[in-house]
Amino acid sequence: MISEHDILNLFGENVRKYRRLLNISQEELAHRADLHRTYIGMIERAEKNITLVNMQKIANALEVNIEDLIKASNHGKKAN
Amino acid sequence: MISEHDILNLFGENVRKYRRLLNISQEELAHRADLHRTYIGMIERAEKNITLVNMQKIANALEVNIEDLIKASNHGKKAN
Incomplete structure (x- = not known):
């Protein structure tokens, strides 16, 4: 189970990585996603609680699936 | 590429499904996620642009990974 705090860090790290x-x-990236540069910086530093629509804008700008931005690099996934 | 509009619908449908x-x-669900019932209704109907922290709260309350809530169903089957 990922904490509410950790998910912002994970998202920010993945945005920076991609x-x-x-x-x-x-x-x-801000230009491609139609967002502000300072906003992208805050997202990468996990200083802002991003909305789902802006997550999708960033995913599209990075040419990845939105899932890729919330996945832990190792084994974050539960078996089911 | 998923549109910014479609992602809210997809998320809402997945919350309802799980x-x-x-x-x-x-x-x-609202009780388990520490959110309001009317808010959950708005999320399921894609009437609100949810934040990442609240997405994580809902995922934890539904005992799923947050990725599961933004994935399009591969099997073409929806729970009702």
């Missing part, structure tokens, strides 16, 4: 994989700046 | 699988009411 942004760096694309080799683009926070400013460029 | 809530019904647990056989609990909106009121019970």
